[in-house]
Amino acid sequence: MNETTIKKRIDSIDMLRGLVILIMLVDHAREKFYLHKNVADPMNIDSTDPDLFFTRLLAHFCAPIFVFLTGLSAWLYAHPANKAPRSAQSFLLKRGLFLILIEITLVNFSWFAAYTTLYLQVIWAIGVSMIALAALLYLPRLWIAVIGLAIVLGHNALGFIEFAPHETGYTLWTILHDRAFLVSEGALKIRASYPVLPWIGVIAVGYAAGPLFSQTVDELTRRKTLIMGGTACLIALVLLRAFNIYGESQPWQxxxxxxxSVMSFLNFTKYPPSLMFLLFTLGIGAFVLAYLETAKSKLCAMLKTFGSVPMFFYILHLYVLLITYFILSKVIGTTTVIGPNDYPYLGFPNVWLVWLAAIVLAALLYWPCKKFSQFKHSSQSTWVKYF
Structure with a gap:
């Protein structure tokens, strides 16, 4: 297998990562400029318009695919092409701690320009998942796969476990499986918004899938395996979901x-992500990854650029959205007053304007991302690689 083939394979991972990053941009633009019609997960079918529903549904792909690719990338780090294997534990531990630090500092401030409530969200969940994977690496890869699949397939069965805030186990279970406040009073409240247990399962499955991207696996075999895996996920989803058997607390009707009816069928729980949520997103993600193996276009090159600097893009786009919102709210004024304390929001009147704003921002952010990507790949500084 030649160097070009190896490079193409890594490019497909960066392209998929870049695609979900741009989808995430749309969702975050929605959260800034369409908050007057906010949605929960699962969504209220009776009150959510189809354009808003499917815009939010598209965003469901971001976290599962990104976490899966994080596990896959950890295996690739531990098994570099044409080099001796190395441990990924230090890599995962340091980056996991770095992500948690970024979450509680830069990321939290970017949402509200304040620290009244500390939200432990997706970057926190990825960081904790990386640390958990570092611990799991003491086990053989087969055991990591078994544990990952057991968590992904079985965590929905744990919904009956509940703890009151005053009970022993409340804090740990809230972090792992429930979505609630860890600290609900005082100057700084802390809320675990992304229960981490399912994401630990996803990152473990991603790591276990790593050998599929080794030099010993040819492109055709890899694509067939990805398509088979995606097909199995979607068949399992249809069979389980059609009869409301298992894997989703929100039955469809x-x-x-x-x-x-279609919206109801696809209305999955994200916090924590249900089995249906993960089968849907990772199943389709496998098909997209298979397609990107051979995809060539200017758009693919752009996706690769975005995907090569995920943390740089993440922080940059949050602050660009924050500053843009602040400027527009001062120039235009707010249009809707909702929520507790009558906090004023500037809101777009249509969902398509959210998409337009995201497309414009993506175009504006491409150049700095490209420049940073070039700097990242030429720099010898360790800290640069974290972005």
């Missing part, structure tokens, strides 16, 4: 409107 038929509506008079066909589009509402």
């Amino acid at each position: 038929m509506y008079d409107e066909s589009i509402r």
Whole structure:
């Protein structure tokens, strides 16, 4: 297998990462400029318009694919092409701690320009998952795969476990499986918004899938395996979901409107991500990854650029959205007053304006991302690699 083939394979991972990063940009633009019609997960089918529903549904792909690729990238780090294997534990531990630090500092401030509540969200979940994977690496890869699959397939069965805030186990279970406040009073409240247990399962499955991207696996075999895996996920989803058997706490139902019935079927729980949520997103993600193995276009090159600097893009786009919102709210003024304390929000009147804003921001952010990507790959500084 030649160097070009190896490079193409890594490019497909960066392209998929770049794709979900841009989808994430759309969702974060929605959270800034369409908050007057905020949605929960699962969404309220009766009150959520289809354009808003499917915009939010698309964002569901971001976290599962990113966490899966993080596990896959950890295996590739531990097994570099044409080099001796190395331990990924230090790599995972340091980057996991770095992500947690970024979450509680730069990321939290970017949402509200304040620290009244500390939200432990997706970057926190990825950081904790990386640390958990570092611990799991003491085990053989087969055991990591078994544990990862057991968590992904079985965590929905743990929904009956509950702890009151005053009970022993509340803090740990809130972090692992429930979504609630760890500290609900005082100057600084802390809320665990992303329960981490399912994400530990996803990152472990991603790591276990790493050998599929080794030099010993040819492109055709890899693509067939990805397509088979994606097909298995979607078949399992349809069978389990059609009869509301298992894997989702929100049963679906038929509506008079066909589009509402489809929305109900695809209405999955994200916090924590249900089995249906993960089968849907990772199943389709496997098909996209297989396609990107051979995809060549200017768009693919752009996706690769974004995907090569994920943390740089993440922090940059959050602050660009924050500053843009602040400027527009001062120039235009707010249009809607909602929520506790009558906090004013500037809101776009249509979902398509959210998409337009995201496309414009993506175009504006491409150049700094490209420059930083070039700097990152030429720099010898260790800290640069974290971005």
